[in-house]
Amino acid sequence: MTPILQFSDVSKIYPLPAGDVIALHRVSFTVQKGEFVAVMGPSGSGKTTLLNLMGCLDVPTEGEISINEIPIAEMSDNELTHLRLTTIGFIFQQFNLFSLLNIIENVTFPQIMKEKGNVSYRHAHQILTSLGLDKKLYTHRPNELSGGQQQRVAIARAMINDPPLLLCDEPTGNLDSKTGKDIMDMLSLLHQAGRTIIMVTHDHQSAGYATRIIRIRDGEIE
Template sequence: MSALVEVKDMCKVYNPGENEVRALDHVNVTINENEFVAIIGHSGSGKSTLMNMLGCLDVPTSGTYLLHDQDVSRMSDDDLSDIRNREIGFIFQGFNLIQNLTALENVELPLIYRGVGKRERTELSRNALTRVGLEKRMSHKPSEMSGGQQQRVAIARAIAQAPPVILADEPTGNLDSGSTKEIMGILKDLHKEGRTVIIITHDNDIAAQAERIIRIKDGQIEADYVQETEIYEE
């Protein structure tokens, strides 16, 4: 496997000076293509800041971030936006769906921003919703769906144009145990198909379902190890 993500000596400092906060403190981590990784830490550990860096939602104070051998740590906002559109599918805890749009329209929306033609984006969106088991819910709006179904719409939106990286921030945080199992099953299937899946979580049970666990504490990598158990065991 080749390196997909390379973080080198990364720092993120807020309020530089006497009252500075080091959200990330000289972090080094490499994630290869087709890995299934959980980044775990308590509130304030730095995991959300690291997610923002990996997702090209923010840039570090110092250090570098290579994504597909391209240094994105000093890119402009427009260039970062292009990288996010091409490389990363986001799944958020709060679903981030537009309430007055149908499931199909929610999945299509990012594709409109990417300039995908109507026929192609409709086909991509329908395929993605079918992929997550919502072929009969395409015309439903978020208020007409359960939390688990809404999260599956969010996953369909993330995977519609087959980005190489799936970045999931607490993807099961608002779900019951049944929906949590369904969502984790979908993420595992995406990994089996060759995607790189990175989950940000505070939940040890969720992290235990990944191949590799990276623990972060006080802005530093505390542990980084590969699981010994088979993650696809029932």
């Protein structure tokens, strides 16, 4: 087994005028390459904080996080940016597409960032087609698409640089159950193709796709 992500005694404290909020308290766990992990816990338990730290979108107050066995605290800003672009894909509950960009521009955005503008649209077309999105939609803006279509675009954008690790925050939280199942089936295919997936969810049906469940309560792993 090869670890792709390791947390070692990680704490996250948000200092607020009314007092410190301890969002995570000495959390330790390892995710191996190829796992599909569901993170479950009540609202406010620290799930989004955990996912943001996993994705290097935020830094811990204490403790060590390693990706591919390299502590991220030892990486330079350039190395971190490169890591985010090549190793990690994000999928959010609110889709988080760029509202002023059309579908194909949304999907190629991380590719443009990585390749410094040098993109081929062929790869984007391939991914969008494999996710069942009609070519006619490519020039539309996100708000002209249904929730399920927008989440497919978000998956395509997350996959465009072929990252081995996919982080999902409530990916079916804004979708009806039939559309949510379609999205979960797509994530499951990506897992079967060898990606590591870590997914925050409230939904037991979605968690059923995972090979392991991490439960979190009041900032601590149960």
